[in-house]
Amino acid sequence: MTTTIILVLISLLALICLLWLAKGRTVSPNILQNPSEHMRAVDVEAFRNLVDPDEEEFLRANLSPPEFRRIQRERLRAAVEYVSCAAQNAAILLRVADAGRRSSDPATAQAAEKLVDNAIRLRLYASLAIPRLYLGMILPGAHISPVRIAESYEQMTRLVVLLGCLQYPTQGISAAL
């Protein structure tokens, strides 16, 4: 009887989980109309600096081990913030680009398609990079290089600009990038 009760509770939880996940599929029209308002600024150069192995080596050579660990943790915490922001921006851009894919103009649709592709890749890289950055915070000496995030983000930024130009008149989507 206990097993049955547990299984019934699990199925109830599964149902609640399913309905909760399903509820989040709708996009607020406000996000599509003013995407830049929902996006946060991400400085790619600053992020690159935070995850630069040479910079890390320089700090390791010039700081005492306890101080290096403290500084490195701070740097990686900031890097996590950057990645999270970039991933959040990618999610918003994905929604915008998804709408742009239905454009009657083939060039706009193609640019939107590429943007969707890059935004998905960025979300994927972010999901892989964030645990690694956290691991780096636990073990400050461990070697990590989520530079691909920066590259992917830059590539995505280029596509947003291209999409914006093609969709003239449009809004300042790239302002937050």
Next chain:
Amino acid sequence: MSLTYLVSYYYLWVGPHLLLASILVAMFLRRLHRQFPMFFLYAAFEMLQCGVLLGISLSPIGFDPPYTTVYSIGLAISTVIRFAVISELYRHFFRRYPALNGPGRYLFCGSIVVLLVIAAIVGVSAPSTSSNFLFNATYALDRAVSVLQCGLLISLFAFSRYFALSWRSHAFGIALGLGIFASVELATSCVWLHLGYFGDRAVNLFTMATYHLCVLIWMFYLIRRERVMSYVLTPLPKNDLEIWNNELQRLVQR
């Protein structure tokens, strides 16, 4: 059996399958059967199964063992088709978002492996109370399958939510209906084993009512016209556009 129970029972048994017929017609007219052939097959099979089982139950055989055998075979076929529908939903996403092809397939295979282990545990863990082997095996399998299907659909919803993917409303409706039905079926298949052969009327009616709800969900999403998402673009000041152009030039030349 009271008249109210009988009316409710036969309505909840036959009603949803009649509604499925309207879904089939709508899908055919809108050529959705080409996009979701497995769901079309599932709906058609459910109708056929209902017709056969209803025929047997109204014949002198009634609900005797031959009925159970046909029911079990039908349930097995229906389960296989439902897996095909879930696979179809995953493929639908991979087609829409080619970038997901690699990670999406890993997620699908990974989820199946993890869920198979959970399903096996769930399948064998609950005790069987009936002496009928076929009956016990059917419900143990049903329970395991419900875990798998429910888990796969939750994974799909979680995946689409994380990647902020937009659903076509038809696919969303199919997935939502199947997900609700799988989770409720998991609960009822556990309870049923304790209550015995087609035991508790309330549970029986509850499962049928859930199926009815799922059919209504499918009807809502498959029969209504899909809303085309559109957003209004407000013009930018001219100087902003120049900055955009400069930015594009600079970024392309980098």
